[in-house]
Amino acid sequence: MxxxxxxxxxxxxxxxxxxxxxxxxxxxxxxxxxxxxxxxxxxxxxxxxxxxxxxxxxxxxxxxxxxxxxxxxxxxxxxxxxxxxxxxxxxxxxxxxxxxxxxxxxxxxxxxxxxxxxxxTVAGAAKDFQNVVMLTLGTGVGGGIILNGRIYSGADGLGAELGHTKLFFRGRKCTCGQMGCIDGYCSARGLKETAKEMLTDGTLLWDLCHHDIRKLEAQMVTEAVQLGDQTAVEIWDLYLSQLAAAIGNFIAIFRPEAVILGGGVAKASDLLLNPLRKKVQESTFAAQEIGIPEMRLAQAGNxxxxxxxxxxxxxxxxxxxx
Amino acid sequence: MxxxxxxxxxxxxxxxxxxxxxxxxxxxxxxxxxxxxxxxxxxxxxxxxxxxxxxxxxxxxxxxxxxxxxxxxxxxxxxxxxxxxxxxxxxxxxxxxxxxxxxxxxxxxxxxxxxxxxxxTVAGAAKDFQNVVMLTLGTGVGGGIILNGRIYSGADGLGAELGHTKLFFRGRKCTCGQMGCIDGYCSARGLKETAKEMLTDGTLLWDLCHHDIRKLEAQMVTEAVQLGDQTAVEIWDLYLSQLAAAIGNFIAIFRPEAVILGGGVAKASDLLLNPLRKKVQESTFAAQEIGIPEMRLAQAGNxxxxxxxxxxxxxxxxxxxx
Missing domain, CATH: 3.30.420.40 (ATPase, nucleotide binding domain)
Structure with missing residues (x-):
């Protein structure tokens, strides 16, 4: 061995x-x-x-x-x-x-x-696949690509920076210094930012953060969704649409067999995967003709x-x- | 032979x-x-x-x-x-x-x-390179990728659809049915669309299209830029910023040795390449630390x-x- x-x-x-x-x-x-x-x-x-x-x-x-x-x-x-x-x-x-x-x-x-x-890919959610895109939806958005069973990281080994591709021309300032990166919207931090922009008082989400917007955290959005808060449902729906557009871009480029989602936001698995699949189907080039890849949650954890x-x-x- | x-x-x-x-x-x-x-x-x-x-x-x-x-x-x-x-x-x-x-x-x-x-890559502008991204800025935006000297077209051969990746979340409707694709902004058609949105009367560009917005064509923008029209300068500057952001995305992913630009819009070579290089340098992830690829105009033409x-x-x- x-x-x-x-x-x-x-x-x-x-x-x-x-x-x-x-x-x-x-x-x-x-x-x-x-x-x-x-x-x-x-x-x-x-x-x-x-x-x-x-x-x-x-x-x-x-x-x-x-x-x-x-x-x-x-x-x-x-x-x-x-x-x-x-x-x-x-x-x-x-x-x-x-x-x-x-x-x-x-x-x-x-x-x-x-x-x-x-x-x-070796021992987790993408075990059966040779071509995989993974996004880790944590504090930031990490991205990794497997092509033909091996890591792909750009011609000079310094690329495949999926989280820092832009989906929002002249959008939010990102931690990397650019504007409108996926990282600034599809990360837990990005979700929190979107929630802050859309939050109104008198909502359950407003109660969850004790009427103090500084105390708002990303997971409160999914909590409030599960409690039926309409504002939270709208925030989460927008988040899923943004994430689906990002995933659609990587599918249009790489056409992987599987897309794997990990990180903190992916823990909201019941709220995430099914609605996201539908949105990816709608927002991916030629998805009707040629389909979309398998979408799975990460399994191997830490x-x-x-x-x-x-x-x-x-x-x-x-x-x-x- | x-x-x-x-x-x-x-x-x-x-x-x-x-x-x-x-x-x-x-x-x-x-x-x-x-x-x-x-x-x-x-x-x-x-x-x-x-x-x-x-x-x-x-x-x-x-x-x-x-x-x-x-x-x-x-x-x-x-x-x-x-x-x-x-x-x-x-x-x-x-x-x-x-x-x-x-x-x-x-x-x-x-x-x-x-x-x-x-x-x-075989006999034109990218002859010295093994890893190349090319964008053809024609009626639409065509995209092609060479990795290690060979065509790359996604895991199933149906990808690398660079023109139909999205840079403008919920942006303009594209011919492909999606919204906000690079194709709808960085193509000659996209440039014309942007010009229509920004055109005001009393400008040289307005004269060039004989005061009829339906007669506006993409190349009139660069014509008017060369004649010193301020509105055209602003339209062209926005176009270059959008194109630079798109190119920056592909650099962040593929880190190619060269980016080649072809198609009708690339014929405005004097107005295009130098200002674009500067904008790509500004709008590419980690460009300060690791640089940007060679940027060249296509040579082999038809x-x-x-x-x-x-x-x-x-x-x-x-x-x-x-």
């Missing part, structure tokens, strides 16, 4: 696991990310938590084939540098030089959204990132400096 | 050429498309014009390696049928069965926008479609029924 280490690096936690060749996570370990510390300290803990996962599996480093790492960033294959990791304030970090002395295994580093879609990282040697992009 | 026949089928003309292995068109022939006639009659002329090109080259069918055809449609690889060719009113036509008895060569059929980008069709055997997608 082959084993690989998968490490999911987030702004809050470092989550590691040992993954077997069937894509099962056979052990877990976690440490706080400790953002704000030096690169030396954080990378040391990245190694430490990975070794903890190996120990928890009752195995040793010699049993491991590779060390795969998902990070909220990209390694530029031209330079071998991690372009930016906003959660740590890193810019152009020679990440391999920090990591290589710590664990003597082949190291693969990939964007975390790409790891998530790869994990879902493990998707660990699994995806662990299988990077097999299905990833070579991001090492040539 | 290897030779292939390339045939570019449009709603107005059937244009054929013999293409040598260097991607040069060594002979031409053309016939009217004769839209409205039967499939039998039109396909017979498709063969006739192709044989005329062979004769004009001083060669015979035995010197030809393949027959490549670009059409404003797609063959669905699952069914082997031409999905639709609006200019002829065709739907789900078993096109190979019509063509195979006419010329005994391997036949390859591809969307015309894909042929154009392939032609530009020959791009012929060349692209002729090299389909080498660089196309297998669309034959499996």
């Amino acid at each position: 082959r084993y690989d280490i998968g490490l999911d690096v987030g702004g809050t936690n470092l989550s590691a696991g040992v993954v077997d060749e069937e894509g099962r996570v056979i052990s877990h370990a976690a440490l706080p990310a400790g953002a704000g510390r030096s690169i030396d300290e954080i990378t040391a803990d990245m190694a430490k938590v990975s070794l903890m996962a190996v120990e928890n599996a009752g195995l040793t480093l010699r049993d491991m084939a590779s060390w795969g790492i998902g990070m909220p960033s990209y390694v530029n294959p031209r330079t071998g540098l991690l372009v930016h990791a906003n959660c740590f304030g890193w810019r152009n970090v020679p990440i391999y030089r920090y990591l290589e002395p710590l664990i003597a295994l082949p190291i693969y580093i990939e964007n975390d959204a790409n790891c998530a879609v790869l994990g879902e 493990d998707a990132g660990i699994i995806g990282a662990a299988v990077l040697e097999k299905y990833g992009i070579d991001r090492r400096e040539k | 290897r030779y292939d026949i390339g045939l570019d089928v449009g709603g107005t003309n059937l244009s054929a050429g013999v293409v040598d292995e260097e991607g040069r068109v060594i002979s031409h022939a053309a016939l009217p498309a004769g839209a409205g006639r039967s499939i039998d009659e039109i396909t017979a002329d498709m063969a006739k014009v192709s044989l005329m090109a062979v004769e004009n080259a001083g060669l015979t069918l035995r010197d030809m390696a393949s027959w490549g055809i670009g059409m404003p449609s797609y063959v669905n690889p699952r069914t082997g049928l031409l999905v639709h060719a609006n200019c002829f009113g065709w739907r789900n036509v078993p096109i190979y069965r019509y063509l195979e008895p006419l010329i005994a060569l391997p036949i390859y059929i591809e969307n015309d926008a894909n042929c154009a980008v392939l032609g530009e 020959d791009a479609g012929i060349i692209g069709a002729a090299v389909l055997e080498k660089y196309g997608i297998d669309r034959r029924e499996k």
